[in-house]
Amino acid sequence: MSQSLAYFRGQIVPIEQANVNVMTHALHYGTAVFEGIRGNWSDSEEKMFVYRMREHYIRLLQGCRMLMMDIGKTADELCDITENLIKDCGYKQDLYIRPLAYKSEELIANLKLQDLSSDFTLIMVPFGAYLESDGALNCCTSSWRRVDDTIIPPRVKISGHYVNSILAKTEATLAGFDEAVMLTPDGFVSEGSGENLFMINDGILVIPPVSDNNLTGITRDSAITIAKEDLGMEVLERRIRRSELYFADEVFLTGTAAHIQAVGRLDSRNIADGETGEYTLAINEIYQKAIRGENPKYRGWCTEVSVN
Ligand code: PMP
Numbered sequence: 375m376s377q378s379l380a381y382f383r384g385q386i387v388p389i390e391q392a393n394v395n396v397m398t399h400a401l402h403y404g405t406a407v408f409e410g411i412r413g414n415w416s417d418s419e420e421k422m423f424v425y426r427m428r429e430h431y432i433r434l435l436q437g438c439r440m441l442m443m444d445i446g447k448t449a450d451e452l453c454d455i456t457e458n459l460i461k462d463c464g465y466k467q468d469l470y471i472r473p474l475a476y477k478s479e480e481l482i483a484n485l486k487l488q489d490l491s492s493d494f495t496l497i498m499v500p501f502g503a504y505l506e507s508d509g510a511l512n513c514c515t516s517s518w519r520r521v522d523d524t525i526i527p528p529r530v531k532i533s534g535h536y537v538n539s540i541l542a543k544t545e546a547t548l549a550g551f552d553e554a555v556m557l558t559p560d561g562f563v564s565e566g567s568g569e570n571l572f573m574i575n576d577g578i579l580v581i582p583p584v585s586d587n588n589l590t591g592i593t594r595d596s597a598i599t600i601a602k603e604d605l606g607m608e609v610l611e612r613r614i615r616r617s618e619l620y621f622a623d624e625v626f627l628t629g630t631a632a633h634i635q636a637v638g639r640l641d642s643r644n645i646a647d648g649e650t651g652e653y654t655l656a657i658n659e660i661y662q663k664a665i666r667g668e669n670p671k672y673r674g675w676c677t678e679v680s681v682n
Contacts, residue, residue: 376464381455381496386462392495397480399490404534406476407437410630413460413469413498413679414666422460422469423667423676425630426592427453431473433590437530438475443492445475452494453677459496460679470501470631476533504568504631507552510638510650511627513566515616516542516554520564520587528587543567553627555619555640558586563614569627569635570594573619574653579609586613593628593661596675600660604671605653624651626658633665634658 380392400406409430413422431449438445447455456471478493505511518541521528526535539556546554546567555571556564565571565588572594573580579601584590601607619625625637625645634657636650650658664672 376466377462378499379459379463381459381494383493383495386459389497392497394478395480397482398476399479399481399484400476400533402482403477403485404532404537405441405487405490406474406533407434407441407443408472408474408531408533409434410531411456411471411473412501412630412665413465413471414676415465415467415469416666416668419667419678420466420680421667422465422679422681423665424456424460424471424679425665426596426675427456427677429592429595430630433530433592434473434475437532438492440527440530441475441477441532442487443475443477445492445494447494455496457677457679459498461681463498464681465498465500466681467500468502469498471498472496474533501631504629504633505552505627505635507635510636510645510648511552512550512639513553513555513637513641514546514549514551515641516545516556516567518542518545518554518556519559520556522559522587523585529584529590531589539567553637555616555637557616561616562586563616563619564588565591566627566629566632569629569632571614571637572597572626572628573614573622574624574626574651575622577607577653579607579653580614581609581611582614583611591628593630593632593634596661596664596672597628597634597657600657600664601653604660605656607653619645622646624654626650626654634661 382392570591
């Protein structure tokens with residue numbers, strides 16, 4: 375039997391008991407850092423495969439350094455807490471795992487990061503597809519520019535800067551699109567609202583550098599590794615112009631929640647024939663096996679958790 379539990383104030387408690395006070399600093403100012411991790415359930419092995427968990431916690435701890443938060447835990451300790459919560463919750467289906475480090479001080483009218491207490495909490499929910507599209511995505515270029523590193527560093531998952539992604543995603547979906555492509559303030563391609571972006575031309579994988587205000591994506595790293603090592607593709611990191619996307623052979627997005635999904639249309643123009651391209655399909659096929667521990671080469675990317 376499964377139950378909804380949280381790791382909260384150092385203990386595992388029923389989710390209803392994991393509540394913060396309205397004075398909490400993070401609630402007012404977005405002074406928090408989060409992660410999104412997938413637990414992928416394998417029916418054949420009767421186990422949860424948690425995908426690249428340690429890398430997610432290393433990125434969380436980088437975000438904590440940015441916001442001067444000492445949560446008093448190492449990446450390995452955070453992995454242990456996560457494994458224990460997965461076992462206690464007992465879900466036997468795909469999960470979205472959400473760690474959150476936050477400024478827990480119950481103090482408002484204070485804009486200094488120093489001297490504010492911090493805490494760490496963890497929740498997990500059953501989760502299927504994030505982007506509700508069977509085939510290639512229909513995207514638009516957002517009128518909202520991606521937050522710049524000179525404003526709030528977007529390379530880590532600081533809660534406050536997600537207002538930027540949320541404005542873009544809201545605008546795109548209200549206009550009938552699946553997802554937004556965001557540009558840097560000086561007009562180069564940055565990423566999706568919650569995904570990194572890839573372009574393929576003549577079999578070469580082209581990606582914007584992280585310095586163009588995108589997240590240091592873990593799925594991005596997986597797709598690069600698979601493209602290079604399994605498909606022998608050349609990977610080129612360079613700035614990308616918006617108009618290049620219209621003429622690309624293939625464009626796809628990557629993210630923990632989104633997985634790997636092709637962009638078939640951008641700004642009401644088809645990209646190639648508008649369908650998922652052959653390289654995107656090939657990378658995705660290998661990735662889908664890797665995240666469930668079904669590819670021996672990438673088994674090390676997964677932490678196996680037995681659930682009773
Ligand atoms: N960019 C943004 C803005 C995101 O929120 C995410 C999701 N974490 C990604 C990219 C993809 O990163 P990852 O593959 O590590 O989930």
